[in-house]
Amino acid sequence: MVITEFYTVRSDGARLVRRYSDQGYYIERDGILYDEAIDLETSPYVYTETDTKHPRADLPIEEVLSIILGGET
């Protein structure tokens, strides 16, 4: 399922939303695959979930540790 959630408010006040698959699959729009997409809240874009998992969904443990430890591995 494609999740849509509030992301942030840009410095000019524009509200941004993030869309992603809750199962770690690529989402697709107009033939382009995204791990996740950020658009204006008012954008008309429609994303569909694919059946292909993106690499970030299965990060190696050392990469996860790298993130947690700030890259000092």
Added chain:
Amino acid sequence: MSEFVNTKDVIGNQNTLDSILNQTITDFADEDVTGIAGYTFTACRDLRSVSIPNVTFLKNYAFQNCYQLSDYYAPKMYGSEAYGLQSVDINTIKFATPPTNNNSGLGSRFTNYFTAYVIDYTPGDKVTTLNGEAFRYLFNCFHLILRLPSVIALGTATSFCQWSPIHEGYGWIYVPDNLVDTVKTTTGYLTYANQIVGISQYPKAITGDTITDTWEQIFAAEEDGTYSTKYSVGDTKFLTIRNQLVLMEIVAFDRDLLSDDSGRTAKITWMTRGCHQYSQYNRHSNSTLGGWPQSEIKQHIIERYLEPMDATVKSHIKQVRKYSRYYTPDGVETKNLPSDDYIWIPSWREMAGNTNSAGETKGVTYTDYYSTQASRKKYPNACTASSSYQAYNYMTRTITSATKYATFTATAGQENRAMKDNLAVVFGFCT
């Protein structure tokens, strides 16, 4: 110059035993080398200059933690695996155009932890998606130049430029002039729409620090006595040090005692808003001998930050009296070892008072500014908690036993670490 001699086409390999880890090499130049393999120059802390005109690609960690490396010439390099130039103070990393049909320069995280001030990237003509993870952890990158042949989708939008000054609103993303309007409204990129400009405008001034006066004007205000009304504690100002832009903040007025025994105080005490370097030891020898005044970290910040500092600022820095807790290697404690310093890392007492019994009992504190534990957390350079990024564990000059010194952890709690442990650096000076 070290005696290292190279005759290979590719230096090192994924087996670290074959690389030249931790060697004392100072300069490396080789026109025949075509690639730098994993870990090859990792932690060559004396390496200052590299000339590799025919190298096209770096493997993992190739130059990681070569802190002194600032002269880097690799005009044909089109990409890198992860962390290839981590924690290297190169002014500009310019990637060459990759060979046709080659997009390997887009390895996930290939730019992670680059400390370059400018990253100038040209994707290959077969690249259809930019991996957003390739442009994050750019702690010192204020100018990201993307020479896009056309608008290329951002695959991972929330990672794009995250944990960089650009994410904090300080820097710029440059794209071809004819693509600016389109990129500004493109999925992912539009997060930074207000910071996306044409390449013809490079380099745009970096703004966002709260003091708009020049350093000269700040020193003039010190002279005429208006400084404490013109500026406030917490105000920030960018400072140029070698190839980097360091965000300084005011932590106190009229507080630090000058070393000249006149009884006068310095007018403004500055400290870095965030951390610099993320893996520096206090003493490589792991000894406490001599305490802060004779420490390697003191000599290191003099060489790395004070000596190459903007000349105008450096000439106005005042020597001040500091006190630091000290234990000899035999365990004899001196609670307040005096020193006279132009540049310093903070003591435990200065940041947190005498909490946890770690601190000194003499000397100034900045605890009116660093009034809470949360306020003592330090993020990379101009980054803040708004990046959703963790703070760094940074060192103090407070030695808490015969073998350890105090640090502020990622939550700004106390930790006592071995003298040789590598941690982040926060530093300050007085004007």
